[in-house]
Structures are given as structure tokens and as C-alpha cells.
């Protein structure tokens with residue numbers, strides 16, 4: 001899967017992952033991170049998610065990174081916000097009050113870009129990548145983030161042979177494999193979402209769970 005895959009999804013508005021409202025898991029479980037008053041949250045692969053708005057209202061600073069210029073521009077347009085925009089070598093940077101979105105490739109980020117961020121919100125980001133890229137993504141985030149980070153991670157888990165992703169299936173065992181060396185892992189919720197996932201059911205998926213994990217650095 002290369003970056004063109006995502007540019008095409010956005011160009012054709014094939015963005016079934018996008019929710020028109022804030023993700024209910026974020027509202028319900030964000031407090032489990034026990035965010036400090038000056039919490040700063042990093043949102044990798046943020047799309048045009050409304051979750052950015054909610055996080056900006058509930059934390060001191062939010063930074064997202066998103067490949068698609070269309071996604072970033074739609075985000076500001078649809079939320080009636082006018083950002084300042086700076087063109088850099090690696091990214092175009094969109095800023096509005098306490099929210100910053102880098103438009104560019106996550107793999108181009110350096111630790112300096114996100115060093116001040118202790119919390120990570122990952123909804124539909126790890127599961128956006130096939131297995132080999134997931135390993136690379138986990139490694140990249142480990143390299144970027146300083147010690148003592150916490151993450152809220154939302155995954156989907158279904159028989160992978162029944163559908164080609166994205167979203168890709170990430171089982172609780174795989175979450176352990178990626179993160180147990182560095183994080184205490186707690187599953188906060190597991191929900192059967194098959195009935196509400198009509199487009200996946202239509203593709204022949206027989207079982208689909210969504211899991212919410214709290215990862216706390218050891």
C-alpha cells in the first residue's frame with residue numbers, strides 16, 4: 001500500500017472510516033488517560049476527524065498529521081475554521097489556536113516535531129496499515145515519542161481472510177506483541193460491531209469486534 005492509495009480514497013470520497021460525530025469511545029475513555037491540565041495530544045493519521053475538535057476543547061494542545069491535503073482543507077472548511085498555513089520542506093503546517101495539523105507523511109516526522117506530546121490518540125491509524133507497515137508504524141511512533149507516553153488505541157478485530165483491508169484486523173494478541181515491551185496494556189472496552197458495520201457484513205465478514213486499549217508506559 002502506498003500513499004497514492006489514500007490520495008485516491010480522498011479524491012473519490014471513499015472515506016467510510018470518517019465519522020460525522022466525535023467518536024463515542026474518545027468521549028467515554030479519554031479520562032482513563034488521566035490527562036494533566038496541560039496535556040498535549042498527538043493524533044497520527046488524523047484524517048478530518050471531529051475528534052480533533054473535541055481534543056482541542058479538552059486539552060491544551062493537539063497536533064495531528066495527515067497525508068491528504070484534501071482531508072486537511074475539508075477539516076477546516078467543514079468546521080468553519082480559518083487556519084494559518086505555513087509551507088515547509090516536509091509539511092504544510094495548518095494552525096488554528098491550540099490545534100496544529102501537519103499535512104504530509106508521518107514517516108517524515110522527527111522526534112523534535114512531537115517531543116512535547118505525552119498522549120497519543122490512535123483511532124483507525126494502526127489498523128489503516130497492512131501487517132508489514134504496522135510494524136514500521138509502531139517503530140516510528142516509538143522513535144518519535146519520549147518516555148512516559150500514554151496512548152488510547154482503537155482497533156478492529158475480524159477474520160482477516162474474509163476481507164482485505166483497510167481496515168486491517170489487529171487482534172488483542174497483536175497489540176500485546178507490538179506494545180507489551182514498553183507499555184502496560186489494559187483493554188477498556190470490546191464491542192461487537194458487526195450489525196452496525198453493514199458494508200463489512202456485505203463483504204462477507206462474519207465477526208467484527210472493536211477494542212479500546214489504554215497503553216501506559218512502564
Ligand SMILES: C[S@@+](CC[C@H](N)C(=O)[O-])C[C@H]1O[C@@H](n2cnc3c(N)ncnc32)[C@H](O)[C@@H]1O
Pocket residue numbers: 003006007017018019044045046047048049065066067068071104105106107123124125128166
Ligand atoms: C483510516 S483513516 C483514519 C483517519 C482518522 N484517524 C479517523 O478516525 O477518521 C487513515 C488516514 O491516514 C492517512 N494516512 C495514510 N498514510 C499516511 C501517512 N504515511 N502519513 C500521514 N497520513 C497517512 C490517510 O490519508 C487517512 O486519512
